[in-house]
Amino acid sequence: MAEPTTTPCWLFSDLADKLVVMQFEERQGSSDGGALLLKAADRRLGLTRALAAGPEDGRQAGKVEHGLDERLRQRGRAIACGYEDAHAAARLASGPVHRLLVGRDPGEGADLASQPTLWRFENTPDRKPGARHRRRLQGRARGLPIDLDPTDDPTHGAQPWALFNGPYDTWGYLPLRGFLSFNDEPEQYLFTAGLRSGKAVAWQGARGILRRWLKKLRRAFPGVRIRIRLDGGFAAPRLLDFLDAPPDVKYVVAMAKNAGLQRQAKRPLRQARRLSRRTGKTAHLYPEAFYAARPWSHRRRRVIKAEIVRQAGKHPKDNPRFLIPNLRQTPAWRRLLAHFAQQAPEKVALSL
Helix, strand or coil: CCCCCCCCCCCCCCCCCCCCCCCCCCCCCCCCCCHHHHHHHHHHHCHHHHHHCCCCCCCCHHHCCCCHHHHHHHHHHHHHCCCCCHHHHHHHCCCHHHHHHHCCCCCCCCCCCCHHHHHHHHHCCCCCCCHHHHHHCCCCCCEEEEEEEECCEECCCCCCCCEEECCCCEEEECCEEEEECCCCCCCCEEEEEECCCCCCCCCCCHHHHHHHHHHHHHHHCCCCEEEEEECHHHCCHHHHHHHHCCCCEEEEEEECCCHHHHHHHHHHHHHHHHHHHHHCCCEEECCEEEECCCCCCCCEEEEEEEEEECCCCCCCEECCEEEEECCCCCHHHHHHHHHHCCCCHHHCCCCC
16 A cells, blocks of 8 residues: 555455445553453462562652552563563553552553663662671671572473472472571571572582682671571582581581481490480480591591480481581580581581
């Protein structure tokens, strides 16, 4: 057609005797209607609500037009629809579906946050480690426990790196998360997370995370005592050598059971059984010795938690655990062993 006008009468002349005219002037149309299902799922799971409860909004309340929860919904759902660049907010702010996703009237509701508002929202938070806690503690902390844990993240569909993990019996990813706590406080705070394939070994990526964050944490909290807690999947030679290098880092790494360790645990377990029969209660012994696995570069201290568990109505149960610590025998170390009497070693809080 030469003219920039729509003349559909000849196109639809065989449908009816009257002229059929089609006009594309609907201002409330959108191709993102499927995102309403995302809104419903988020409302049921409470993900955005939980995220909004974490950060502190330091703005003056009387001048706030777009709240923290609203900006999280707007930005998160725009990304889910394929609008990763915040510049898209210039045309999405008045979109009917996107206003509906945030909770505003699709026709008469006010526009959403602009691109500059979203840019400030994404870039204002302090990215330095523990910034809020550094202010809270005035840059002083006695102990800083670090906990690294892999966790399963099931996937659906053919997603990259989504592989089958036997121990978790699912297809998905195996991200590695890092948590911090301060002094004797029970709360833990997520400080890093890395996405890994579903077949990643537990310690994969741990050295890189620790190397990067130990530098930042030392700058944020000068003189702090760093304690690293890892479960049995992290007892790899290269990671242990890395942990041995810095003099200010103390660690406890759990060891997976093997035939040699179980043989070494027989004698302390017999002693723990005699103690348990004499007292009628759960008994614990913590003998230590030097141990060298074949791939290790040198011998390391090994502690056996020889535990006999007694529960009402059940037979006494052996519960041996094996640990690799570089902590010296001190009152603080004995307090740590007391924690092992109550919890599995890979979950004990290192609050020394």
